[in-house]
Amino acid sequence: MSMNARPHMVEVHNLSMEFVKRDRKFGQQKQRIRAIDNVSLEIFQGETMGVVGESGCGKTTLGRCLLRLLEPVSGKVIFDGRDIMALSMSSLRPLRREMQLVFQNPFSSLNPRMNVLKLVSEPLRTHTDLRDKELAKKVEDLLIEVGLNSEHMKRFPHQLSGGQAQRVALARALALNPKFLFLDEPTSALDVSVQAQIINLLVELQQRHGLTYLFISHDLGVVQHISDRIAVMYLGQIVELAMSEDIFNSPQHHYTQALLSSTPVPDPDSGSERIILEGVVPNPANPPSGCRFHTRCPYVMDICRKEEPRNYSVGEDHRAACHLLTAD
Amino acid sequence: MIAIILKRWFGDRALPSIEAGSTIWFLRKDRLAMVCLVFIILLTLIALFAPALTPYANEGLGEPNLANKFLPPSLKHPFGADSLGRDMVARMMFGARTSLSIGLFVVVIAVLIGAPLGAVAGFFGGWVDEIIMRVTDIFLAFPPLLLAIAIAAALGPSFFNAMLAISLTWWPWYTRLVRAQAISLRERPFIEAARGIGVKNLTIIWNHILPNVLTPVLVQSTLDLGSAILTGAGLSFIGLGSQPPTADWGIMINEGRLYILSGRWWIATFSGLAIFLTALAFNLFGDGVRDATDPRTRGAG
Amino acid sequence: MDQALLTIENLNVRFRTPTGNVHAVQGISFEIDRGEILGLVGETGCGKSVTGRSILRLLPHPGEISEGSIIFDGQDILALSEHDMQQIRGKRIAMIFQNPATALNPVYTIGQQIIFVMKHHGVAKGADLMESALRLLDDVGLPDPASLMDVYPHQLSGGMQQRAMIAIALSSNPNLLIADEPTTALDVTIQAQILALLNSLQHARNISILLITHNLGVIAETCQRVVVLYAGRIAEHGEVRDIFHRPHHPYTQGLLAALPNPGSRGDALNVIPGIVPSGLDPAPGCGFAPRCEHVMDVCLQRRPLFSKVGPGHQTACFLHEKVDRKEA
Numbered sequence: 001m002s003m004n005a006r007p008h009m010v011e012v013h014n015l016s017m018e019f020v021k022r023d024r025k026f027g028q029q030k031q032r033i034r035a036i037d038n039v040s041l042e043i044f045q046g047e048t049m050g051v052v053g054e055s056g057c058g059k060t061t062l063g064r065c066l067l068r069l070l071e072p073v074s075g076k077v078i079f080d081g082r083d084i085m086a087l088s089m090s091s092l093r094p095l096r097r098e099m100q101l102v103f104q105n106p107f108s109s110l111n112p113r114m115n116v117l118k119l120v121s122e123p124l125r126t127h128t129d130l131r132d133k134e135l136a137k138k139v140e141d142l143l144i145e146v147g148l149n150s151e152h153m154k155r156f157p158h159q160l161s162g163g164q165a166q167r168v169a170l171a172r173a174l175a176l177n178p179k180f181l182f183l184d185e186p187t188s189a190l191d192v193s194v195q196a197q198i199i200n201l202l203v204e205l206q207q208r209h210g211l212t213y214l215f216i217s218h219d220l221g222v223v224q225h226i227s228d229r230i231a232v233m234y235l236g237q238i239v240e241l242a243m244s245e246d247i248f249n250s251p252q253h254h255y256t257q258a259l260l261s262s263t264p265v266p267d268p269d270s271g272s273e274r275i276i277l278e279g280v281v282p283n284p285a286n287p288p289s290g291c292r293f294h295t296r297c298p299y300v301m302d303i304c305r306k307e308e309p310r311n312y313s314v315g316e317d318h319r320a321a322c323h324l325l326t327a328d
Numbered sequence: 329m330i331a332i333i334l335k336r337w338f339g340d341r342a343l344p345s346i347e348a349g350s351t352i353w354f355l356r357k358d359r360l361a362m363v364c365l366v367f368i369i370l371l372t373l374i375a376l377f378a379p380a381l382t383p384y385a386n387e388g389l390g391e392p393n394l395a396n397k398f399l400p401p402s403l404k405h406p407f408g409a410d411s412l413g414r415d416m417v418a419r420m421m422f423g424a425r426t427s428l429s430i431g432l433f434v435v436v437i438a439v440l441i442g443a444p445l446g447a448v449a450g451f452f453g454g455w456v457d458e459i460i461m462r463v464t465d466i467f468l469a470f471p472p473l474l475l476a477i478a479i480a481a482a483l484g485p486s487f488f489n490a491m492l493a494i495s496l497t498w499w500p501w502y503t504r505l506v507r508a509q510a511i512s513l514r515e516r517p518f519i520e521a522a523r524g525i526g527v528k529n530l531t532i533i534w535n536h537i538l539p540n541v542l543t544p545v546l547v548q549s550t551l552d553l554g555s556a557i558l559t560g561a562g563l564s565f566i567g568l569g570s571q572p573p574t575a576d577w578g579i580m581i582n583e584g585r586l587y588i589l590s591g592r593w594w595i596a597t598f599s600g601l602a603i604f605l606t607a608l609a610f611n612l613f614g615d616g617v618r619d620a621t622d623p624r625t626r627g628a629g
Numbered sequence: 630m631d632q633a634l635l636t637i638e639n640l641n642v643r644f645r646t647p648t649g650n651v652h653a654v655q656g657i658s659f660e661i662d663r664g665e666i667l668g669l670v671g672e673t674g675c676g677k678s679v680t681g682r683s684i685l686r687l688l689p690h691p692g693e694i695s696e697g698s699i700i701f702d703g704q705d706i707l708a709l710s711e712h713d714m715q716q717i718r719g720k721r722i723a724m725i726f727q728n729p730a731t732a733l734n735p736v737y738t739i740g741q742q743i744i745f746v747m748k749h750h751g752v753a754k755g756a757d758l759m760e761s762a763l764r765l766l767d768d769v770g771l772p773d774p775a776s777l778m779d780v781y782p783h784q785l786s787g788g789m790q791q792r793a794m795i796a797i798a799l800s801s802n803p804n805l806l807i808a809d810e811p812t813t814a815l816d817v818t819i820q821a822q823i824l825a826l827l828n829s830l831q832h833a834r835n836i837s838i839l840l841i842t843h844n845l846g847v848i849a850e851t852c853q854r855v856v857v858l859y860a861g862r863i864a865e866h867g868e869v870r871d872i873f874h875r876p877h878h879p880y881t882q883g884l885l886a887a888l889p890n891p892g893s894r895g896d897a898l899n900v901i902p903g904i905v906p907s908g909l910d911p912a913p914g915c916g917f918a919p920r921c922e923h924v925m926d927v928c929l930q931r932r933p934l935f936s937k938v939g940p941g942h943q944t945a946c947f948l949h950e951k952v953d954r955k956e957a
Contacts, residue, residue, distance in 0.1 A: 225889030264846030
């Protein structure tokens with residue numbers, strides 16, 4: 001079945017976002033940092049889109065722009081058919097019911113002064129008329145759905161374990177029956193054994209409610225397990241986008257290859273040759289000319305220094321931005 | 329009054345289940361703070377029940393008893409009698425009412441004005457912040473005394489006006505305190521989560537920012553109670569606060585200082601001692617509260 | 630037969646907190662040979678960081694070593710005076726930490742920090758000092774060492790800061806390097822660089838490394854032997870291949886099965902139910918019993934002793950108890 005026939009939950013068109021960093025010294029220019037530069041992608045209904053990349057790649061900014069928690073400087077985001085950048089703040093508010101987010105550190109994403117009942121009921125109080133007994137019942141149902149129960153309702157975040165706190169964050173995100181969940185490193189702060197519990201829970205919830213996920217992580221193993229398609233970002237741009245298996249079996253962009261190769265495998269006998277990437281990520285305030293990856297690429301050619309590569313299609317639903325790909 | 333509330337709160341938790349390692353638990357272990365708390369509670373009780381605690385209640389309120397003029401301390405009048413023959417113990421008790429009230433009112437008003445302003449300034453930033461902070465800076469520049477004199481000159485000296493004057497110079501500190509907290513809080517993920525849920529900004533400030541600035545505000549206001557009492561007594565001393573015949577420790581010191589050289593030391597001394605001990609108790613208790621809440625100094629004292 | 634470089638025997642560490650004594654380490658024994666890389670792996674609360682710090686007697690305030698012995702190159706560490714201990718710290722046993730940004734002093738340049746340490750330990754004098762420092766910076770792969778001497782830590786990237794910290798740690802040629810989560814805060818490509826660096830330095834200088842981490846992939850690729858900790862006790866230890874390919878302890882097995890891997894897509898991950906105990910009131914039996922799917926009656930009554938399950942491979946589990954038990 002052709003992928004393009006599936007309905008889009010989110011469409012991103014040429015999105016760019018800048019941070020202006022004020023320099024402390026007088027007379028110095030304000031630094032404009034392009035956190036994301038001309039990013040386009042689409043997320044299908046019901047799928048999990050994974051985004052991987054290292055510090056400064058812009059994956060977190062991308063997610064926040066999608067939810068319009070940050071204002072991009074240019075580009076469009078179409079959410080479920082509506083252009084959310086064109087909406088006023090008051091029209092945006094009801095839309096928030098449909099897109100929710102879950103953060104990396106559950107303890108900092110939950111108000112330490114609120115107990116679980118208050119935390120999970122906050123979205124319900126904001127957008128519905130549910131109160132008192134009915135509200136408490138709804139909260140209890142949500143807690144049960146994420147694997148907790150009513151005895152947790154009176155507890156405060158510091159009285160919960162990492163896994164329990166993350167479940168509370170999930171319950172809160174699900175309260176308004178959203179269609180789309182932005183998950184920003186939801187398991188990175190958790191131990192391996194707890195991480196497995198949360199991942200299983202996320203998969204189960206997705207199947208039960210038909211949710212669409214945008215899953216951001218630096219942990220390739222986790223992303224690959226849960227994602228249908230994966231976008232690899234470097235310095236504010238998507239360098240490769242493909243189905244999960246294709247990213248792992250036939251990565252086309254050298255950065256993707258290096259990323260995969262650098263990830264330590266829990267198997268002492270996986271003696272594969274390591275690609276050790278030279279150098280460091282360039283300063284995002286001053287990105288390299290042409291292809292942003294050229295400073296670290298062992299296959300760099302002249303054109304790489306001058307021209308930004310387009311997205312080249314290398315197979316069904318598989319694209320990568322690299323000049324080497326025009327050679328065929 | 330805060331002491332009463334604390335005690336009631338204490339009472340709820342004092343039985344077996346004070347969570348070990350919580351702030352109250354550390355506070356209980358701080359002997360000095362506990363002694364001060366007891367003093368404060370006693371003082372509050374005395375102030376509340378003053379009329380019932382002394383047979384000379386009407387003298388406490390100001391009625392002169394010239395037959396007892398300048399009586400030195402004795403069994404019947406442990407603190408002696410003042411220039412109008414009024415029993416000093418009664419005067420002291422009623423004076424406690426005045427002093428504690430001014431301390432309480434000033435702090436409460438300062439917090440009620442200052443904290444929300446600071447939260448709004450810190451959370452919104454930009455021109456809202458600028459405007460609020462410039463207004464705050466203006467009020468910060470007034471010395472309490474000068475403002476009190478100005479208000480007294482305009483509206484006449486009274487307890488109420490003194491309280492007004494002091495409050496007007498006190499609230500900016502809370503604005504600054506809460507603003508700094510709000511600035512650091514607004515970057516935190518749980519605030520972002522609230523915005524993601526679609527909570528309105530003012531609701532965020534009320535539900536999320538203010539409860540989280542409670543602790544530093546509490547610490548500061550406990551310390552400020554002592555200072556406010558001191559300032560209030562100072563204003564009364566120079567005649568800009570409570571007016572006679574109201575019992576007020578500042579007034580009593582002022583009245584008493586005329587008679588020290590002639591050997592009637594008890595009129596000024598006991599009042600002075602009262603102010604000193606009260607301010608000290610609040611300061612030390614405030615230190616204790618701060619030590620108990622600061623994770624770095626907990627259990628180290 | 631070479632005497633082991635470091636021998637830890639029945640180490641017990643507790644923290645006196647207001648709520649009671651937290652037994653962070655409950656009777657751990659292991660050895661590190663000269664020139665080997667030993668991995669200490671476990672999740673939150675297993676006591677691995679506490680163990681590392683105990684070796685250098687750097688426990689934070691309410692912590693104390695209540696029992697056990699630590700013998701380093703024939704010397705009883707626990708019997709040394711503070712003065713003698715300072716001859717060991719940084720000189721013969723060095724330590725690097727998770728967050729290089731906070732471990733380096735922000736108000737001194739890199740050069741100042743290295744030279745200070747070298748002077749303090751009497752490694753070099755006068756003109757030699759600068760030369761040795763430059764050579765060291767070069768050894769750890771920092772580009773242009775001469776100009777780096779005048780750079781402040783915050784001006785460096787995370788990877789470079791970590792290299793600087795490694796340089797400082799190695800400046801006096803220690804016999805043992807304790808690395809406490811050295812790459813956890815770094816991007817995965819930088820992590821690969823740092824691990825490669827540690828490997829090459831270890832070969833060149835024949836130092837022993839105690840690598841403390843929760844990342845099983847890092848352990849598999851770097852260490853020769855592994856100690857698996859759970860709730861303050863050793864669950865299993867052995868050669869890295871044995872631990873990963875033939876894990877015997879149910880905790881080790883559960884941990885390895887909970888990792889997402891290329892084959893796990895679409896399947897629910899194996900989960901270890903429950904949470905790690907707090908160390909406050911250790912139950913009499915095996916620490917893992919409440920979560921173990923193979924739990925038997927005896928597991929709740931007594932603490933298991935070590936049983937040999939292969940050459941150099943031991944596990945503390947009643948399932949594998951043999952007649953000729955070794956002392957734990």
